[in-house]
Amino acid sequence: MAKKEKLVSETGEISIHTENILPIIKKWLYADHEIFLRELVSNGVDAISKLKHLASLGEYSGDVTGKVTVTFDKDKKEICVKDDGIGMTAEEIKKYINQIAFSGAEEFVAKYKKDDANSGIIGHFGLGFYSGFMVSESVEIHTKSYTGAPAAHWTSDGSTKFTIDASDKKERGTEIILHIDKDNEDFLETGKIREILTKYCRFLPVEVEFDGQIINDTHPTWIKTPSEVKDEEYKDFYQKLHGFGPEPLFWIHLNVDYPFRLTGILYFPKIMHEMDINKGQIQLYCQQVYVSNNVSDILPEFLTLLRGVIDSPDIPLNVSRSFLQSDRNVKKISSHITKKIGDKLNELYNNDRENYEKYWKDISPFVKYGMVTDESFLDRVQDVALLEKTDGGFTSIKEYVEENKESNKGEGDKTIILYTNDKNKQATYLDQVKEKGLKAVILDHLIDNHFISMVERKRSDIKFVRVDSNTVDKLINPNAITVEVNKEQAEVLEKVFKGAINNEKVKISVENLTATDIPGKIIVSEESRRLKEMMRTMTMMQGDKSVDDMFDESTLVVNVNNDLVRKILIMEPTRPELVKELAEHIWDLASMGQAPLNGPRMSAFMKRMNKLMALIS
Ligand code: ADP
Ligand code: MG
Numbered sequence: 001m002a003k004k005e006k007l008v009s010e011t012g013e014i015s016i017h018t019e020n021i022l023p024i025i026k027k028w029l030y031a032d033h034e035i036f037l038r039e040l041v042s043n044g045v046d047a048i049s050k051l052k053h054l055a056s057l058g059e060y061s062g063d064v065t066g067k068v069t070v071t072f073d074k075d076k077k078e079i080c081v082k083d084d085g086i087g088m089t090a091e092e093i094k095k096y097i098n099q100i101a102f103s104g105a106e107e108f109v110a111k112y113k114k115d116d117a118n119s120g121i122i123g124h125f126g127l128g129f130y131s132g133f134m135v136s137e138s139v140e141i142h143t144k145s146y147t148g149a150p151a152a153h154w155t156s157d158g159s160t161k162f163t164i165d166a167s168d169k170k171e172r173g174t175e176i177i178l179h180i181d182k183d184n185e186d187f188l189e190t191g192k193i194r195e196i197l198t199k200y201c202r203f204l205p206v207e208v209e210f211d212g213q214i215i216n217d218t219h220p221t222w223i224k225t226p227s228e229v230k231d232e233e234y235k236d237f238y239q240k241l242h243g244f245g246p247e248p249l250f251w252i253h254l255n256v257d258y259p260f261r262l263t264g265i266l267y268f269p270k271i272m273h274e275m276d277i278n279k280g281q282i283q284l285y286c287q288q289v290y291v292s293n294n295v296s297d298i299l300p301e302f303l304t305l306l307r308g309v310i311d312s313p314d315i316p317l318n319v320s321r322s323f324l325q326s327d328r329n330v331k332k333i334s335s336h337i338t339k340k341i342g343d344k345l346n347e348l349y350n351n352d353r354e355n356y357e358k359y360w361k362d363i364s365p366f367v368k369y370g371m372v373t374d375e376s377f378l379d380r381v382q383d384v385a386l387l388e389k390t391d392g393g394f395t396s397i398k399e400y401v402e403e404n405k406e407s408n409k410g411e412g413d414k415t416i417i418l419y420t421n422d423k424n425k426q427a428t429y430l431d432q433v434k435e436k437g438l439k440a441v442i443l444d445h446l447i448d449n450h451f452i453s454m455v456e457r458k459r460s461d462i463k464f465v466r467v468d469s470n471t472v473d474k475l476i477n478p479n480a481i482t483v484e485v486n487k488e489q490a491e492v493l494e495k496v497f498k499g500a501i502n503n504e505k506v507k508i509s510v511e512n513l514t515a516t517d518i519p520g521k522i523i524v525s526e527e528s529r530r531l532k533e534m535m536r537t538m539t540m541m542q543g544d545k546s547v548d549d550m551f552d553e554s555t556l557v558v559n560v561n562n563d564l565v566r567k568i569l570i571m572e573p574t575r576p577e578l579v580k581e582l583a584e585h586i587w588d589l590a591s592m593g594q595a596p597l598n599g600p601r602m603s604a605f606m607k608r609m610n611k612l613m614a615l616i617s
Contacts, residue, residue: 033184036135037070037193038200039128040081040176042289044068045206047085047174051146054086060146062172070197070210074188077180084173087145090152090164097129097141097154098162132176133158135184142167143174200290220288222265222309226253238267242281242307246270249359252344254310256336260329264310266303266337268363285311298330300338302370302377310337335376342380349384349396357394360386368451378458387441390423390430395441397455401462404439408476414463416476419443419452421466428593432472432515440467449533468593469526471513471557483512485560492572493558493565500583505553513559520565520590524554556590578615581608 048066055064065084072079088096132139137157144151144167153167169175180188187193190211201208203220221229221237238248248267256262266282282304284291288311296304298315314329345367348356367385371378386394395403401415410416418433418440420426433440443452443464452464465475473482490510497508497520524532559565564582572579588605591597597605 033134034187034196035200036131036178037079037081037196038289039131040178041068041070041197041201041204041208043128043176044081044083044085044174045204045208047083047087048206049085051086054146062146067207067209068204070193070208072188072190072193077185077188079178079180079187079193080175081178082173082175084171087172087174088141088143088152089145089147089149092145093141093143093152093154093164132178135180135187136178137181138179140177140179141174142169142177144169144172146172202290203285203288205288220309222253222263222311223288226255229253234265234267237265238307241283241309242267242269248307249362250344250348250355251308252340254337254340260312260314260332260336262310262312262314262333262336264312265308266310266341267307268359268366269307270362281307283309284315285309286315287311287313299334300370300374300377302366302373303334303337303341305366305369306341338370338374338377339380341370342377345381346384357386360388360394365445365447368445368447372447372450372454378454382455382458387417387419387443390420390440390442391434397459397462400439400441407438410463410465410476411479414461417441417462417464418467418475419464420468421448425593426466426468428518428521429467429472432518433467433475435515436472438472438475449530453530465526466529468523469529470523471511471521473511473514485510485512489560489569492569493560496568496572496579496583497556497558497587500580501556501587507553507555508558509555510558510560512561513557514561516559516561516563518559519562520556520558520586522554522556522590522594528553556587558586581612584608585612 045068048064048068051060052064052066054060055062067084069082070080071082139156139158141154142151143154151167151169152164153169154162154164156162187196194210194215197208197210197215202216203218204216205218205223207214207218208216217240221233234251234253235247238251239245246269248269251265251267254262254264254266264285269281281293282295282299283293284295284298295310298310310333312329312333315333316327316329345356348359364386367381371381371385383398384396386396387400388394397417400417405415408416408418418438420430420440420442421444423430423442423444430440445451456462456464467475469475470478474480493510494508501508560569564586568579568582585605585608588597588601596602
């Protein structure tokens with residue numbers, strides 16, 4: 001056994017070996033090497049913004065127009081990013097460049113915070129400059145400070161060594177020269193550099209010149225005051241972002257500066273049916289610098305079906321993406337946007353109903369998807385979600401309930417919302433519903449099953465019932481007392497139809513239907529159909545078909561008021577063979593209301609039909 005030693009307590013400092021950390025930064029800082037251009041150009045933009053800020057405070061009085069220029073030389077293997085901003089003194093180079101992660105931008109913002117918290121400075125973490133080493137053997141800086149201090153020249157090969165000496169730079173500003181290494185020579189192409197600049201710098205607030213042209217729009221629509229932007233401009237901007245195609249339906253201009261900063265425009269595109277295709281169309285910016293087109297860690301899933309831009313300096317960009325969703329600002333931003341979308345839909349519903357109804361077909365999968373997946377959104381829009389009426393036009397759940405409260409009062413005082421998921425297939429059921437003076441709506445999208453159960457879970461005063469789930473007299477209330485059927489007649493018919501159908505899973509129910517022209521119809525109760533649908537989705541994943549039969553239970557309702565059925569009753573004692581065939585015929589007719597008959601059954605049906613016809617003539 002080891003001897004018990006007393007542990008001496010101690011405190012100390014963990015040491016970091018700088019020579020190890022640079023290669024790590026170089027390798028892991030950013031997954032995409034191409035972002036070095038974004039970082040260097042935005043440093044140039046920062047330098048110009050700072051100078052403008054000083055000028056606005058009267059601390060500098062000179063020309064401040066400002067431009068960042070990117071050039072390259074393929075033979076010398078150089079890329080150069082030049083700005084005419086604030087510049088740096090030799091002391092400042094030592095402070096800001098030589099001390100990694102000591103962000104001069106942060107310090108500047110802190111120093112001038114009282115004047116203007118949002119002075120438009122992009123830099124934040126003090127690591128951007130070093131991204132240049134991801135593609136370079138060595139990096140040079142020539143810089144001349146606005147203060148008039150002597151120009152300085154810094155070089156480093158990305159190890160911990162650097163040199164500083166005098167520079168012959170004459171004009172104010174900074175020039176960064178990257179000596180591109182062997183592995184990254186493909187960046188030395190006009191097309192490549194233009195592509196990267198267009199991707200990241202397209203909307204930077206300061207002019208960026210490359211190849212003799214200004215590549216950016218310094219005043220993109222989303223940073224403008226919403227009241228000053230005309231519809232045409234919103235549409236043009238949409239096209240700029242997403243190319244030519246159908247115009248957006250409508251949009252939301254985001255503009256918040258407290259308690260977080262957020263600007264942007266979110267567009268509702270024309271086609272929102274194919275949920276997946278439209279994903280990845282919202283671009284994320286930070287102070288007009290493009291960051292990514294993946295906002296799925298920031299916004300709730302359903303919002304990623306929208307298009308446009310969001311811009312917020314309050315979304316942390318350097319943390320692992322999995323932490324983003326729990327970030328407080330990100331949460332606030334995401335719920336703000338969700339709320340804005342809900343508000344917009346309410347506004348359209350209340351003030352522009354005509355257009356709202358026009359948009360509804362396009363946006364309904366989106367709205368329903370949002371309602372199903374995001375409870376706060378459901379709360380916000382449940383009163384303005386529309387239901388398409390079978391006889392044209394739209395109604396909201398609220399309106400449907402208000403208008404049909406009395407006629408559709410079901411068990412437990414729930415209001416029954418009658419619906420069809422297939423207007424053609426369920427045409428006969430719909431006709432009867434209409435004859436009875438009841439109103440049905442169409443819910444035929446894939447998402448509608450989820451939508452229905454979500455709304456029912458939320459609203460205990462509502463129940464959805466499909467028009468074919470019961471006989472029309474019992475749709476609203478399954479226990480409704482209908483005209484009593486003669487018991488002996490019912491027993492006879494039950495026996496006849498059981499024998500003709502010969503299927504354990506089909507129950508027979510003899511009823512007095514109001515519609516005398518219907519001899520028989522098949523119904524599947526709302527509950528068992530939903531159960532079956534649920535089981536089917538579950539087993540589809542396992543490829544098990546047996547469940548499908550297991551739940552194939554249905555009821556054949558035989559209408560004792562129908563003439564053909566009356567004939568069966570009359571002939572039953574004397575002509576059992578013919579009676580059986582008539583029953584089979586009624587069963588086939590009823591089945592056709594559900595689905596087309598299969599081949600053999602169809603030909604048997606036709607033969608029997610001919611035989612019955614011959615009997616009549
Ligand atoms: P950040 O931009 O996040 O502060 P960087 O590593 O990109 O970090 O830059 C570090 C600092 O170096 C900047 O904050 C700034 O003070 C200084 N700097 C970098 N590039 C320039 C430039 N072009 N002109 C003036 N100062 C610069
Ligand atoms: Mg920076």
